[in-house]
Amino acid sequence: MAVSRINEAGLNVNQYGNRNLIINGAMQVAQRGTSFTNPSVSAYTLDRWSTTYSHDGAVDISQSTTTPAGFKNSLKIDVTTADSSLSSSQYHILQQVIEGQNLSHLNYGSSDAKEVTISFWVRSNKTGTYCVEIQTSGSQELARPYTINTANTWEHKTLTWIANTDFTITETNAIGLYIYWWLAAGSDYTGSPIATTWASNTNRVTGQTNFLDSTSNELYITGVQLEVGDTATDFEHRTFADELDKCKRYFEKITKETNSTFIGGGMWYNSTSPYVGCKYKVTKRAVPTVTSATDSNGYTFFVGGSSRAASALDFSRQTTYSVRVSQSGGLSGSGGTNPQATHATWLEITGSGASIEIDAEL
């Protein structure tokens, strides 16, 4: 029998895709690595997740396999140097920054603005009040508190934000919203009572626990979802491939696989300057920063019958699609045809420590 009409009321909303505005909410994608010792301010760790802070302590971040049922990974925050007496302006935040053009349907800054709900799993030995805050690109914010009730137990939290009818957000490829998981806050941010409206608030995270007060403290988080509406639906489990591609819009790392990884073909401009093209797997959010890891003879440019090796690469002509690659620091090796202008070449990553990183993060 042909279906002539779908009754939407009869559909399970959990079947709808692309409702989670958080990328890598299940903490599975870790292109930069799985362990980060005291990452610097604003440094990215697991894909799309970064920290921002100002305090006298230190924390490590890692990808963990301690999870609630139905998840493979979590993000672990481990205090390695305590700061039990924060000064007034100090803080520590785990954050995800969301691209503005992914948020147009929130209608922020209009009478049609939507409520949003954030849900996540969290576990820590350090019980108490914590806050999640949403901040617009124009620095208007609103936090919602939650409580970790029981030590070392996974708890599912759901927080809903009132519609932001007053403040628009950037709806381009620039920053639209910051989502902050506060872990520590000095008195500049914790005045009472906590703000309940969207504004450039001062009483931002009243009651925030100081997670930094002991090196025994650790916190795990996973299953993070931000969606439109006042209800948290089941976590949207995207395939690993889909999640990885979403992450690669912002960061892509190319390493050696098995014997080598082919990067691209090109031509010798002269006897010491090979140029090849490197096309990214995914078009980037913006023109990216590019770097290569220094690795002794880890990059191989081929010539007729032989090759020449470089320990680092030089980059130019970056676009959101591709980058031009040459050698940096000189070439080693001999044999085969001596390279000269117009000779063809190609580049492979051949060293186990070699890599190309393409960074278009917000």
Added chain:
Amino acid sequence: MNIESAQYHEDLGDRNIKAVIDGITYYVPISEDNRHYAAILEWAEEDGNEIQAAE
């Protein structure tokens, strides 16, 4: 991010910035949408910092 140095880098008709940030050499495009470029501009406004001319 800790910017240690920055120098314009020119190669075959293109120009970007070769910067050492947190001990790593990056090739930063001259693009306002790029967070490293924005940070370098901010860094260059501080006393004593300057984007060096290309070699």
